Amino acid sequence: xxxxxxxxxxxxxxxxxxxxxxxxxxxxxxxxxxxxxxxxxxxxxxxxxxxxxxxxxxxxxxxxxxxxxxxxxxxxxxxxxxxxxxxxxxxxxxxxxxxxxxxxxxxxxxx
Amino acid sequence: xxxxxxxxxxxxxxxxxxxxxxxxxxxxxxxxxxxxxxxxxxxxxxxxxxxxxxxxxxxxxxxxxxxxxxxxxxxxxxxxxxxxxxxxxxxxxxxxxxxxxxxxxxxxxxxxxxxxx
Numbered sequence: 001x002x003x004x005x006x007x008x009x010x011x012x013x014x015x016x017x018x019x020x021x022x023x024x025x026x027x028x029x030x031x032x033x034x035x036x037x038x039x040x041x042x043x044x045x046x047x048x049x050x051x052x053x054x055x056x057x058x059x060x061x062x063x064x065x066x067x068x069x070x071x072x073x074x075x076x077x078x079x080x081x082x083x084x085x086x087x088x089x090x091x092x093x094x095x096x097x098x099x100x101x102x103x104x105x106x107x108x109x110x111x
Numbered sequence: 112x113x114x115x116x117x118x119x120x121x122x123x124x125x126x127x128x129x130x131x132x133x134x135x136x137x138x139x140x141x142x143x144x145x146x147x148x149x150x151x152x153x154x155x156x157x158x159x160x161x162x163x164x165x166x167x168x169x170x171x172x173x174x175x176x177x178x179x180x181x182x183x184x185x186x187x188x189x190x191x192x193x194x195x196x197x198x199x200x201x202x203x204x205x206x207x208x209x210x211x212x213x214x215x216x217x218x219x220x221x222x223x224x225x226x227x228x
Binding site for chain 1: 115144146153154156159166167169199201203216217218219220221222224
């Protein structure tokens with residue numbers, strides 16, 4: 001069956017450090033992978049999309065890598081700030097063409 | 112331009128009742144999908160509509176239904192509510208459904224919090 005696993009339910013880091021979140025998937029052959037941010041009580045907000053032929057994508061302090069051999073995406077936030085505290089979700093299109101989400105990693109950046 | 116609008120934002124229903132939630136997509140977006148989010152199950156796909164037709168359906172019982180109108184606005188209905196239906200119901204819109212080479216970003220609304228008592 002298709003699975004999306006985000007390595008940690010929660011991740012705590014110190015302000016200024018780099019946060020690295022992992023998304024692993026099985027039984028998908030995705031053309032792209034997406035990352036979303038979700039704040040408590042709010043809908044997810046799209047952050048980045050990376051295609052299967054792209055190794056890395058950057059947007060300001062965010063960096064995403066995509067390794068289709070390892071079936072893994074890494075999401076990095078450099079120079080993290082307390083305002084980056086949120087839950088981060090990775091998402092893939094399933095066989096049924098529905099968007100499927102990982103359970104998310106709750107990131108807390110401590111001042 | 113305005114984002115995805117969901118109403119109502121909060122509601123409380125009793126078991127056995129039915130509920131209708133509404134979603135207005137971003138202007139120009141023709142695809143609307145619905146998700147249920149609970150602490151235990153995370154975000155789960157309910158269904159997707161495009162041009163008033165249901166294109167995909169997730170693994171939910173028939174008590175969950177939806178429709179889309181000609182102006183792309185969508186509603187979802189849950190009948191015979193159960194306690195386990197308490198969740199955040201999220202609507203998302205996109206230009207078109209499905210997977211494309213360029214990627215198809217979906218934009219979420221703030222959700223409707225449903226509590227069943």
